[in-house]
Each structure stands twice: as C-alpha cells, then as structure tokens.
Amino acid sequence: xxxxDAALDRYQEVxxxxxxxxxxxxxxxxxxxxTSVMARNGSMVAYQGEVRFExxxxxLGRLLKKAATGEQLxxxxxxxxxxxxxANQAMLVHLLRMGDDSLTVNGxxxxxxxxxxxxxxxxxxxxxxxxxxxxxxxxxxxxTGLVALVSDGEPVRLDVSEAPTFAxxxxxxxxxxxxxxxxxxxxxxxxxxxxxxxESFQLGFxxxxxxxxxxxxxxxxxRT
Numbered sequence: 001x002x003x004x005d006a007a008l009d010r011y012q013e014v015x016x017x018x019x020x021x022x023x024x025x026x027x028x029x030x031x032x033x034x035t036s037v038m039a040r041n042g043s044m045v046a047y048q049g050e051v052r053f054e055x056x057x058x059x060l061g062r063l064l065k066k067a068a069t070g071e072q073l074x075x076x077x078x079x080x081x082x083x084x085x086x087a088n089q090a091m092l093v094h095l096l097r098m099g100d101d102s103l104t105v106n107g108x109x110x111x112x113x114x115x116x117x118x119x120x121x122x123x124x125x126x127x128x129x130x131x132x133x134x135x136x137x138x139x140x141x142x143x144t145g146l147v148a149l150v151s152d153g154e155p156v157r158l159d160v161s162e163a164p165t166f167a168x169x170x171x172x173x174x175x176x177x178x179x180x181x182x183x184x185x186x187x188x189x190x191x192x193x194x195x196x197x198x199e200s201f202q203l204g205f206x207x208x209x210x211x212x213x214x215x216x217x218x219x220x221x222x223r224t
Contacts, residue, residue, distance in 0.1 A: 049082015
C-alpha cells in the first residue's frame with residue numbers, strides 16, 4: 001500500500017487558499033466557502049462538501065439570446081461550502097484576474113467566473129442569422145474577479161494595436177475590453193468555419209488591446 005500511495009503522490013490535490021486553483025493544466029478547483037461561481041453547464045467533474053447547482057438565465061433578454069446561441073453558452077451557478085472541480089474535455093485551463101475592466105470570451109471557451117462579475121451575451125457586428133452556428137456569439141464580462149478560460153492547445157496573445165489582425169471565429173477565444181470586432185468576408189475562398197457557402201468569414205480586431213488565439217478551430221460541442 002505504501003508503494004501505491006507513493007505512486008499517487010504526483011496527483012495530490014493542490015492547496016493555495018485562493019478561490020481558483022489549477023490542479024494541473026486541465027483541471028480547476030474552486031473554493032466555495034466565501035464565493036459562488038458561474039460555470040459552463042456540464043463542466044463539474046467532482047465536488048466535496050455541500051454544493052448547490054442552479055441553472056441561470058440572467059434575465060429575459062439574456063434568455064432569448066442564450067436560446068439563439070445554442071447549448072455551448074448555457075451557464076450554471078454553484079454555491080455552498082466546499083470544493084468544486086471543473087474541466088471541459090481535458091482542454092487547457094487559463095486563469096485571468098479582472099480588475100474593474102471588461103473582457104469578451106468566445107462562449108465555447110468559457111469555463112467559469114466569479115459570480116460577482118456581470119455578464120451578458122453579445123453578437124459580433126455584421127453577423128447574420130445564417131451564421132449563428134459559426135460561434136459568433138460571445139460572453140461579455142465586466143467587473144472584478146477571477147475568470148477561467150479553456151483552450152484546445154497552447155494559445156498565443158496577439159497585440160491588435162500594432163497591425164490589422166484577423167482570426168478564425170472559433171480560434172479567437174478571448175479579447176480585451178479596448179478591442180472592437182468586425183466580420184471580414186472573402187467570396188470564393190475556403191470556408192474556415194464549415195459553412196460550405198463559398199465564402200470565408202474572418203473575425204477582425206482593431207483598437208488597443210489583445211486577442212488570445214488557440215491553435216484549433218474548436219472541438220465539437222458536447223450537448224448536456
């Protein structure tokens with residue numbers, strides 16, 4: 001038994017006393033004793049203690065927008081006293097600390113954020129009804145607190161103020177508050193988001209700030 005325990009030491013739970021703590025690169029632990037958290041629906045892999053879960057719509061406007069964007073933007077609120085472990089398809093987890101500022105995140109790349117952060121669902125300007133499946137709806141976050149994102153592979157941060165910047169809509173996972181977005185359409189180009197329409201849509205970024213881009217067009221959405 002001693003040999004077995006020694007072999008498992010590398011997987012020992014990481015304790016930091018912080019509200020959010022990474023347990024390796026793909027798993028997040030949330031301490032719920034003094035805070036509640038908004039998390040993507042179906043991201044709970046384990047918990048210890050007394051944890052309550054509640055699906056959140058956030059008001060009629062957000063409910064309507066959320067219904068239009070599909071399952072990948074559904075959120076739940078977790079509260080209580082205990083430890084909650086979150087993950088999404090073993091994707092890499094990244095922690096950001098917001099300080100009275102704003103952030104926009106691709107809905108497919110949201111893992112969790114502290115419940116004190118205000119959120120809403122937004123649409124990229126220029127998007128049409130036919131592009132809803134292309135991931136052009138995002139979650140806009142504003143306030144102070146911790147945010148956990150996921151990426152399919154190691155992302156790169158691009159400074160959009162240095163040059164015109166464009167990305168595949170599914171590859172762009174988050175961008176800072178001073179960045180504006182637009183759609184660029186190229187006719188008779190290879191479709192980047194599987195529309196099969198003979199058109200290629202790129203997400204354009206301008207202003208002052210950064211965009212975080214993953215080396216993937218995203219994984220298939222798991223319905224929960």
